[in-house]
Amino acid sequence: MRFGVLGPLAVWTDRGEPVPIPGRKVRALLADLLVHEGRAVSADRLVADLWSGSAPADPTAALHVRVSQLRRALAGAEPGARDLVASRAPGYALRAAPDAVDAARFADLVGRAHAADQPRVRARLLGEALALWRGAALADFADEEFAVAPTARWEEQRLVALEAHAEARLELGEHHELVGELGEHVARHPFRERLRAAHVRALHRAGRSAEALDSLRDLRQRLADELGIDPGPELAALHRAVLAADPAEAAPRTTARAVTNLPAPVTELVGREPDVERVRELLAAGRLVTITGPGGVGKTSVAVAVGRTLTDAHPDGVRLVDLTGWDGSGEAAEPVLSVLGVADDARPADERLAAALRQRRALLVLDNCEHVVEPVAGLVGALLAAAPELRVLATSREPLRLRGEARWELSPLAVPDTDDPDRLAASPAVRLFLARAGLAPTPEAVVGAAEVCRRLDGIPLAIELAAARVPALGVPVLAARLRVPRARFGLLGTGPRDAPARQRTLTAVIDWSWRLLSGPERAVLRRLAVPAGGCSLAGAEAVCAGDGVAAGEVLDLLAALVDRSLVVRGGEPRFRLLESVAEYCLDRLREAGEEAAVRRRHAEHHLAVAERAEARLRGPDQRECLSTLDAEAANTRVALDTFVRAGAAEQALRLVCALSWYWLLRGRLGEARRALAAALAVPGEVAPAVRGAAR
Structure with missing residues (x-):
């Protein structure tokens, strides 16, 4: 007990x-x-x-x-x-x-x-x-x-x-992370000099020395006004050091961090601090935690935030495995092996993965498990039995239902049932809406935001999509549109009770936002549903251009969609759709009768990418080409599936031939064998040299 x-x-x-x-x-x-x-x-x-x-x-x-x-x-x-x-x-x-x-x-x-x-x-x-x-x-x-x-x-x-x-993390060079984390604690405990000193050091080392000095002046004034005393000698010395840019207060050189592929946050995670702390506690007490909840509620964001706080506790790595692009074919261990970089050998994939993790103190974050829950559950059960120091954090719309699993249901963001602007402004849903809309928390904005959030059921994705329309509509017009039944598209749960949550709420949110887009914006957005795991700018131009959208317009249209929070931009840059938005847009793509043509453009583009990279893999550009093909791995799988389904035998064989050396270098021989077999099985005319190379 x-x-x-x-x-x-x-x-x-x-x-x-x-x-x-x-x-x-x-x-x-x-x-x-x-x-x-x-x-x-x-x-x-x-x-x-x-x-x-x-x-x-x-x-x-x-x-x-x-x-x-x-x-x-x-x-x-x-x-x-x-x-x-x-x-x-x-x-x-x-x-x-x-x-x-x-x-x-x-x-x-x-x-x-x-x-x-x-x-x-x-x-x-x-x-x-x-x-x-x-x-x-x-x-x-x-x-x-x-x-x-x-x-x-x-x-x-x-x-x-x-x-x-905080002081230990400052020694590790984590001043950037501490700036925001300590600010709230300092506001709550303004007279704690040790806490204030840690925050001042974090600000100074993050290049925000003016704010550090402002914080010290604030403390001096508070102490004088309320207690009639001056700051202690440590803070006085720190004040002098910041003013003089003393090298002793410079950021330390950081040592190597635990291996992780978790993405850096691009926006603040609003209102989820209690969820992050609770999941951390569950992971400390057990070895398997599954974050469940409806689509768009923020399961992935919370899982990534938890993982980023636990890198020090897992010296053998915190690795994110996104299962969105895996359709369940092959062995469940293969996507994990690919992320971990484990080379192929004669053993089955699950045995190789268990052997690789047996002695590791690591955390696996398995994201988006719901569509492959059965094979993932089998894999996780075997791994936890084989690797005693391994912990698994999964996100899914249903639990894995394994012994020892702790489930954390991620609820929508709450909005208090009150008209008090102060209480409303402190609620997570309203804070999220105001932050994404770029609005100050005035009483009028807070009350209007609360109505919008209530009508959107507190689903973060729906709130963010609504906030993206504030520059064009304003909060009063936005709230008024949501009061109109036909404009809300079932946001109040008027859809079938047995339908998934995203079809009762998120689909309606996305559909409402979709109706406000121009024709070219709709075309680009629905065509972006085809790439798997995102695409580069060149990939977006290849897939989205045509049939009313000029190649030179794609970048501007993409930028507009990014501004509307319908497209997420990552590094390099890469563009991707949120899961629910992608599913919605795929339906719109089919309704437009464009799916076959867009999938063919997508496949042809990634065939060209693979063939351009093939020769460079054997030269000084190998590292760059490997990184490119790693990023496009999910897209090349989709491209091969497109060629196979379309009966494009020659293109399928050219693609697997172009990728064979990449698969060999990455140790993914099993995937190579299956891809070659699938391409060779496609009937149709093929140049003898191409078929011979594949054989």
Whole structure:
């Protein structure tokens, strides 16, 4: 049995299942026993704490009833747990194991961190300790007299750990990440000089020295006005060092970080801090966590954010495996092997993957599992059994349903049921809308944004799409359009009850945004549904140009769609559609009768890319060509499938011949063999030299 006091009172079984404790008095009894950390609490003290001076007629009997109820609740969850509440003179004690209470685990991790010499070890241990917090300590009993002193002590220990964690991360060169993270804590605790010093150092090392000096001036003014004192000598020395650009306060040279392919965030993750912390806690307690929820709710964003906070805790790497482009053919291990860069050999793919991960302390983030849930579940179950240090974080619209799996349901962003502008401005959904629309939180904007968010059910993707229309429509017109039933396209859940969530809400959101696009913008957007995993600018021009869209117009149209948050731009640059937008646009592509032609243009373009790269793979440009083909791997698979389905035998054979050396260099022999076999099986006329090369 495990107990939680670093947040609202909580109890879990050893398997991580929550244990309900009925009744406030019974919960208060448990909280009182927990704050005494195994020491006996007298019956008189417990009666005074539970009834606050208004004790019942027979306080001993009343207390005994509450103790019996607590014992029954614990025993109902785990056999033998009844004995955890022990009768011990002069009252009762909770006999929990040393590591069964999160406060004890927190103290142990902090103590180990303070004893560690290396900043990376300190940062990892302190990060794990801080991840145990689920909110304010004993938040549901914060006003009870028995909880005041211990919760104040725990909160102080939390802040000290936060400060030490920030200092360790500063030593590791993580000043850019700390700038935003510490800003909120400094605003909440403006007089903590150690916390302020860490934030000032992060700002200074991130090249924001003016803001660092402003922060120091703010503290000096606050101390003078409210306490009549000056900052301590450390902050005074730091002030002088920032002013003088002292090299001692320059950013340290960073050492190699844990291997990861997680993308860098391009926008702030709004309103998901509690979800990130909860998933971190679940991963600390178990080895498999699945984030579930409807399409567009932000599962991938939360998973990536969690992974980025855990790189230090997984020295053998945090790797993201996007399963969107995998259709379930072949072995489930192959997409993971490809991301990990494991070479091919005679063993089956799952055995090679298990062998590669057996001794690794790594985290695999398996993204978008819902369309291949059965093979992925089989693979994950085998990997967790074979690799004891491996942890898996999956995103899916349904759980994997494996033993030991912890599921975190990602809910839509909440909007309070109130007209108070201050409370509305603090809600995650409204904050997201205002941030994406570039609006200040004025009372009028906040109230209008709240109405829009409510009508969009708090789905982040729908909110972002609506916010993209604010420059053209304004919030009042936007809200008015959403009040019109035919303009909302079922946003209030008027679709079939058995339809997927994205068909009841997100499809309507995207359809509404689609109707506001020009003809050329619609053509480019629906044609971008064909590339798998995104495409380069050249790829977008090849796929989207034609039939009313000139090649020279594609870039401007793409830029307009990026501005509308309908297309996501990555590095290099590359352009991709969000999952729900891509599915919607594929339907529009079919309705326009363009699918076959666009898929053929897509396939021909990637055949040309592969053939251009083939010769360069054997020369000084090999590294660049490998990177290009790595980025286009999903697209070349789609291109081959297009040629095979269309019966274009010669193009299919040319493509697999052009890619064969790339597959060999990457150790993906199994994929090469299957692709060659599929292409050779396509009937039709083929130049003898091409068929001979393939054979």
